[in-house]
């Protein structure tokens with residue numbers, strides 16, 4: 001299997017038709033690691049984060065932390081941070097542009113310095129992704145918030161406890177508020193919060209640091225402290241990488257075991273895979289077995305956790321594009337998260353888009369061709385489609401995928417996939 005083509009950024013070259021079999025270890029969660037890294041800004045003591053995945057987004061977050069004056073050491077999957085000597089409270093445009101999650105520096109910087117200057121994260125290919133809820137929280141917490149020349153300026157006289165209810169459920173909005181309140185003495189109440197496992201992993205870390213946090217339904221009671229300590233914490237497994245690998249195995253009609261996975265974080269994904277005819281068995285809190293094929297059409301509604309995750313929508317669309325019958329996918333979280341459908345149609349998929357609804361009519365076969373990644377999970381869906389397509393598929397702009405998947409091609413190759421990374425043309 002060789003391709004002589006080359007592109008301006010890495011690409012994957014995939015020969016379809018293999019059945020995936022074997023065992024694979026899931027990496028630590030990107031979306032748990034990021035807010036936990038920013039929690040290190042809340043203390044002058046050493047913070048150790050374990051099982052950190054080697055990803056572009058993690059590198060960008062390290063760049064921001066060092067820009068602020070923090071230091072870190074990495075050995076393997078362990079990152080040790082020290083933010084005892086911060087020099088700046090600014091998250092610059094060039095870093096925020098690379099990674100929207102830089103917005104999570106807002107809460108810790110405001111709590112530490114009583115001021116913060118963070119570049120406004122733009123929209124991306126999945127939607128406008130405003131941060132109005134984040135700013136509404138900080139204003140309610142007593143901060144003066146202004147926006148000038150693409151930056152958000154926040155300033156607060158003193159750290160006061162607050163009661164706040166989010167208008168809508170936002171993962172990083174909840175995380176930003178928790179990061180801030182964990183350093184605010186007194187009793188604060190947050191309502192209508194996100195309950196994603198990544199948010200709960202951050203809560204565990206903030207409690208290790210000395211904050212008192214109780215979560216009941218979608219309400220968090222936070223008793224913060226100005227004297228937060230350091231922590232050692234192993235991040236939870238990446239449930240979206242796990243779900244992606246489960247779909248890959250099921251749609252190729254294979255069977256396999258995933259290690260370092262928490263089945264309790266994958267309820268909705270396991271439910272939908274089972275409904276489609278695949279077999280899933282949880283061995284323990286860290287191991288599960290999956291067997292394909294998936295052959296029944298589905299109706300999927302993406303919802304906030306514990307509902308079906310929006311980050312798994314693109315991967316299921318790839319799987320359902322060759323499942324006989326008509327599937328309906330409703331993307332209720334992001335207003336523009338169907339970019340992958342256009343690329344899947346280039347491979348022969350039969351997909352009709354109407355606003356937030358995608359109707360997927362199963363076709364006999366997808367045909368390999370050159371397709372373009374547009375965002376993190378879209379790129380994963382195109383790789384999965386390549387695994388089952390007739391002939392060879394080239395997925396370009398793999399930097400999108402490298403933001404959130406640690407050496408996915410190695411993991412898939414380990415399960416028998418014919419996949420090669422084509423290094424970028426040295427320009």
Ligand code: EPZ
Pocket residue numbers: 031034101127128129130131132133134135168169170171172173194198310311333334335376377404
């Ligand atoms: C987090 O993004 C994740 N990123 C996303 O994962 C994930 O898709 C998303 O949550 C939903 O689960 C990280 O954790 C780093 P939201 P976030 O705020 O926090 C609207 C991936 O693939 N909204 O929960 O940015 C927003 O536009 C990434 O790893 C407002 O209107 O998502 C969206 O429609 C992609 N105002 C909805 O709420 C706000 O102030 C959910 O967004 C905030 C959000």
